[in-house]
Amino acid sequence: MNDWIQRDVGAVPGTPDTMRLMQRSDGFTIMVGKVELMSDQLCASERALATLTCERLRDRPAARILIGGLGMGFTLRAALDGLGPQASVAVAELVPAVAAWARGPLAHLFEGALDDPRVELRLDDVNRIIQEAPGAYDAILLDVDNGPEGATRRQNSRLYDEWGLKRARWALRPGGILAVWSGHPDRKFKARLKRMGFAVDEIRIRSNIDNGRRHVLWLATVEPDGIGAG
Template structure:
């Protein structure tokens, strides 16, 4: 049996410990010992980018925001659906997560991050939203485990009333917000609808053939 190899450790502003591991060619990040994401299960993260970015494939100078770099799957999928003049802004709160993805020794996101369309911002996505009013054709938010599955408390404000309002304000006309959630959250749907958004829910497996279902909320 191949060992679990710890490659790095970081702390979020609220003290949550993130650890990067490698096991039998796969990578995973744990938050206080709980698996947060893995390269073995990422179909729902791919789908998040597809539903947000596929409609923009012919959009000149499309500009999109990804909240949370993770292991880079949403970024890589977004690039597949956007034109050569697009811009993908990725906001990541934890510097070490950016460093892990950029490390060419790991099979993560070094190539995608070097794409000229990509701009990585070491910043809380909430601040990026506030600083880019009317700035994005699509916004993809995959921070933590979604509105109810919080591991890092600093992410919770993104899903509250003010966070929803700031996200809406950062959209261009006819823009789309795509939220990733570990499961269903009817209360969050009501909050989005109360803000004036039309919401569609989509169930997607973590892996193409097995594993749990995650929920994507597409709001426009």
């Protein structure tokens, strides 16, 4: 079996860590330290994050979507496939190297998604973008870190605590959806979503269609009588 080789390294802002793009044969993975953040072989759950969300937005032909985390483009590609021509998708990516890989060694995975006129790529913290946009989005999709606990960047945890969920709710339109990907279950996070005024569906889905460990998706819809941003 071929060994993994390191194709490139990028700094993770706000941490001393680096993000590494690794390749073996024609397969790729992105890692921080020994933690695998994503792989082109295990991407079914990332696609489902967008597919299931867009199915719930069929009555909004001009839906405006925010995706937190560019990754290998699977969530973005699935969102574009599920949205109409009047929709728009903003993608927030904190690590400049990841954006460079999307137009370099990983371009074949993106299939031109970044050139779609519906897409705006912003090299910024998704947390900051959410705070700037009251009532701006029909859905916010978060595939940041490995879920509600910031495994690679402690600041990412702010997206998932009560303050972060309150700001996400503030940035969503009535009936909007906060969709969250996680590598593992988290009962406390699910309870926190409900406490902050979301109706929550928890979905377990394999990382690949036929095999792989089960990942968790939360599709949390803003309830009209839920807690406000304050």
